Amino acid sequence: MRASAYAILLAALSGLVVLTFVGSLLIGPSDLGMAGSLEGLFSTETSLAQLVMYEIRLPRAVLGLMIGVTLGLSGAVLQGFLRNPLAEPGILGISSAAALGAVLAIYTGLSAFFPLALPLAGLAGAFVAVLLIRALTGANGSTLTLILAGVAVSAFAGAASTLVLNLSPNPFAATEILFWMLGSLTDRSMTHVWLAGPFMIIGWIMLASLARPLDTLTLGSDAAATMGINVGKLQSFAVFGTAASVGAAVSVAGAIGFVGLVVPHVLRPLVGSVPSRLLPASALGGAIVLLTADILVRLIDPGHDLKIGVLTAMVGAPFFLWLVYRSRRNEL
Amino acid sequence: MWKLIRSRRLLLGLVGLAFMSLAPTLPAGAAKAPARVVSMNLCTDQLAMLLAAPGQLFSVSHLAADPGSSALAGEAARYRLNIGLAEEVFLMKPDLVLDGTFSTSPTASMLQRLGIRVEKFAPEASFDDVAENILRMGRLLGQEERAQEMVATLEKGLDDLASSAVPGLTVATYASNSYTTGKGSLSEAVIEAAGLTNLGSKLGIRGAGRLPLEILVLSLPDIVTNDTPTYEAPALAQENFVHPAYRAVLERAQTAPVPASNWICGGPFNLVAAAILQNAAKAAVQSGKHREK
Structure with missing residues (x-):
């Protein structure tokens, strides 16, 4: 694939990111309209429209963008790093484990005294899950063991979260498992952006630095080692980068599945299957998908706070089945 | 000022009436x-x-x-x-x-x-x-x-409330998970008894329904009920009460601390809820917090 075609792809994806980001800012449950939204955004006078734009819609759009980048990027890195087409934070149980960390931080009251405990606990949960997956599958685990390990980690983390929520004396807690399993960006505030944003950015930097080494890793880890790639460093960057970005993302918006699976797959043929090219494209693609899904939940059922993970799973789960079917056919 | 004092006395009277224990006797046909x-x-x-x-x-x-x-x-x-x-x-x-x-x-x-x-x-x-x-x-x-x-x-009690009503003000109920009450709810009856208009019904909500924070901000009611529930442990359901946009609404609107217990069920205590709302309406007019429409 020629460099110019790749540049065009990135430009097109960037254009779509801008479009969906602006769309996310302009669409809401109220009848503020496009003109009112823009006025609220750019007017220097303090107005109610300004309050809505800066305190409600902007954090929602920024989080949609950042979490989308996180999911797309981490999915692409995990697929390259584990050399497995089905790897994704949701399927591997990393998101569920991050949610468990966040659930512990919030419902025990810890994050009320020490707000940073929320992203840190999400990070810790995600970190444990990545290490566990790595330990369970070994260096060259098959697709099957990887998925089974993910199922086990997911099931355990989900059950533990449910237990914590059920034991909470707050009568609302038990129903909030929906948020943690399916994710939502409704009425998040700038506080959440400031809490989770820095961790996501640190995670992105670590994951992005893996672009070249992942190219070499496609030749196999032994070959990569002889070519001067520090496989240990690559591994720790992949683990920490995923844990930091996914952990922080989940801790403020719940576990949103399948974005990290679908986006790299759709884009891989377009970038000629080169990991270093796939990472930026996937990051942009993840943002487009998540911002679009978040616009759709507001359009489909504005009154009922539809969870964003419902939409991503509706598209992602059939895609996952198709991937499983295809990988089975290849193994036969 | 006199009006405020009088309505406060009315409130106390209502509470007294509501909880006054009437001589308990079993009637003849008991x-x-x-x-x-x-x-x-x-x-x-x-x-x-x-x-x-x-x-x-x-x-x-x-x-x-x-x-x-x-x-x-x-x-x-x-x-x-x-x-x-x-x-x-x-x-x-x-x-x-x-x-x-x-x-x-x-x-x-x-x-x-x-x-x-x-x-x-x-x-x-x-x-x-x-x-x-x-x-x-x-x-x-x-x-x-x-x-x-x-x-x-x-x-x-309802007649007294009707006679001292301040007309033309809107009130929004705002509970955990951004829920509000609309047409066909007891809260609506209490709000109307206080002589006020319920924002939820204006927005076409029936019974209980979600009031997106964005809509609460833009429709800025004169009065917002803010009986923030205190539970032993936190939950996301109460995060709407600390959202910066909601705090901004509380600064602009008059708050009415109606305890949830006073209008979950029907009973004489509903009058207490209505009286608190009416006091808030009077305070809103005095402080100029009600919007000129």
Whole structure:
């Protein structure tokens, strides 16, 4: 694939990111309209429209963008790093484990005294899950063991979260498992952006630095080692980068599945299957998908706070089945 | 200022009336009145506690003792508390069980199969419903006279509220998970009794429904109820109360601290809720917080 075609792809994806980001800012449950939204955004006078734009819609759009980048990027890195087409934070149980960390931080009251405990606990949960997956599958685990390990980690983390929520004396807690399993960006505030944003950015930097080494890793880890790639460093960057970005993302918006699976797959043929090219494209693609899904939940059922993970799973789960079917056919 | 003082006195008077214990006597025809009544629903709990003769009511639901839900939480300590299990209630050997129409219904039907009389009360959506339920509870407990007195007090309270209403102000109820109340809810009846307009109904919400924060901000009501519930542990459901946009609404609108327990169920305590709203309306006019429309 020629460099110019790749540049065009990135430009097109960037254009779509801008479009969906602006769309996310302009669409809401109220009848503020496009003109009112823009006025609220750019007017220097303090107005109610300004309050809505800066305190409600902007954090929602920024989080949609950042979490989308996180999911797309981490999915692409995990697929390259584990050399497995089905790897994704949701399927591997990393998101569920991050949610468990966040659930512990919030419902025990810890994050009320020490707000940073929320992203840190999400990070810790995600970190444990990545290490566990790595330990369970070994260096060259098959697709099957990887998925089974993910199922086990997911099931355990989900059950533990449910237990914590059920034991909470707050009568609302038990129903909030929906948020943690399916994710939502409704009425998040700038506080959440400031809490989770820095961790996501640190995670992105670590994951992005893996672009070249992942190219070499496609030749196999032994070959990569002889070519001067520090496989240990690559591994720790992949683990920490995923844990930091996914952990922080989940801790403020719940576990949103399948974005990290679908986006790299759709884009891989377009970038000629080169990991270093796939990472930026996937990051942009993840943002487009998540911002679009978040616009759709507001359009489909504005009154009922539809969870964003419902939409991503509706598209992602059939895609996952198709991937499983295809990988089975290849193994036969 | 005088108006404020007067309405505060009205408030105290209403509270007094609502909780005044009328001389408890079993009327002449009380032979048929049940002697061991068990209530399994927060709303029937409270009406029964207000109307039953001493010793007549044996047990109320555990919610009746929860100050967050029950306006008579203190009273409830005098009764055995139940959690609405068929076995538990059956062993209490009641001759009348009171229940709501939508809560614990498998329990109620099992008790009926076991031959126990169960009376169900529908949730109230208006003060007519409240009066009807009070009178029905009076008949069931053989306390017609007390029930009639209570209804008369209620009607007098409603007339007083109507005569001192401040017209033209809008109020929004805003609860956990951004829920509000609209048409056909008891809250709406209370808001209208206070002479105010309910934002939820204006927006076309029926019963209870979500009020997106963005819409609350843009429709900026004159008054917002802010009985932020305090639970032993935090949950996401209460995060809407610390959202910067909601804090900004609280700065711009008059707040009315109506305790949830005063309008979850129908009863004389609804007048307290209405009086708090009316006070807030007067304060809003005085402080100029109501918007010129």
